[in-house]
Amino acid sequence: MTIRVAVAGATGKMGKLALRLIEEAPDLELHAALGRETPLSAIDGADVAFDVTHPAASADIVRHSLSIGVPIVVGTSGWSAPRISEIEAFRRELGEGAPAVLFVPNFSIGSVLGTAFAALAAKFFDSIEIVEAHHAGKVDSPSGTAVRTAELMTAARGERGPVAAPHADQRARGQLVGGIPIHSLRLSGVVAEQRVVLGGDGETLTIAHSTVSPSSYEAGILLALRRAPEAEGVTVGLDALLDLGISSDR
Template sequence: MTDSTAPAPQPSGPAAGTLPSDLRVAVLGARGRMGSEAVQAVRRAEGLQLVAELDHEDSLEALVTAGAQVVVDFTVPSVTEGNVRFAVEHGIHCVVGTTGWDEEGLARTEALLAQHPGVGVLVAPNFSIGAVLAMRFSAQAARFFESVEIVELHHPDKVDAPSGTAARTAALVGEARRAAGVGPSPDATKQDPDGARGAVVDGVHVHSVRLRGLVAHQETLLGNLGEQLTIRHDSFDRISFMTGVVLGVREVVSHPGLTHGLEDYLDLGL
């Protein structure tokens, strides 16, 4: 374990120079690709105090010693549920970005949380606030438009098409349209010998562009007679996930129980 602040955090109280009300945050998987970004994001964030950075060789006891109130987990599928169990049992809230959570793991964690009523756990497959909002807005708008199609654009080293986010967006859009009784988008295409019209996912046409220089980008195009609504998200760098991680840390303390997906913390009102 590496103490991440100077002077070192003391269990007895916050370090000099931080406010008593600062939220005490630890990062697990602190030397990984995402974890190291999380370490820096917590350091930069107002009102958060980084009290521990742990990696796989460190003991979880350090979380307790450091007085962590929230732990951010960017580890690996094989250990993430155990980490969360330890934290919850010690009254520490969790923000989890590690992949690999299935229904069973989520159910076990929910059962555990029932015994620790004040503790919150957020398990989020995508911490990009922009991507989460783009999906939400696409689904909300889908039933008001005659036509919807999705174009996703990524770097050319990506092996699958369409992207998972595009497929998920198409599923949400398709579901929203069916629920509202909206028929399929009109399409008079009769000749398309080479497949230019792309994939059809849940009734929605999806197009995948692969271009050197790009990172991860997506557009939902919605059309009515005489108008178009476009919702586009550009992800230029994985640092973009950190805005969502910090939001998660701030919100998890007031959201006891299990939350699956960042969208439930984005109170979009009506």
């Protein structure tokens, strides 16, 4: 079976990467390549949509795709838990049989593993901070990967409760997500990096991941596109497709 894919954000770096992967894959076919001026109706008739656009545009693309019955893989950053909850509510309004949404903050297998390790370690440390760095052109901060990591670590702590939060006057300690400070760097020469630093009595643990080439995203993109047509509900994170035990399948 050939999967017809509509790519929104086709002129960007991730969009161009997706176009190449679709062209090379024997089981994928390009249905439409959407740029900034392309009407959303170009998605109509696709088997799956792939959204790698801009945080301000992504919600309309997701809602349109769901409303016409096309499952969608969302690689656009900036999708926090509250925004995802709004999409869940929208799907419920559409009723039974609404297509699936796969929110993937990061398509890198190594990054997903780093987040999984951080969630595992979060249960044992009360001091936790995240430092993430991306290329200078990335418009959102903190990154979707960092937000996802903080949310999973907070959930993993369970009854242990929140981490030691910064003092109210320590504004340089970063944006709090689930009580965990996230520091964002936007620098030329960087692709993507994340360090989770956990502090305990007499020790620190650092879980770090660096993306040195966009090729690290290829396996994750292909996996998500191939799984989306048969998926159900709202799924957050590539880990849900890798069976790592930390999925947020909704």
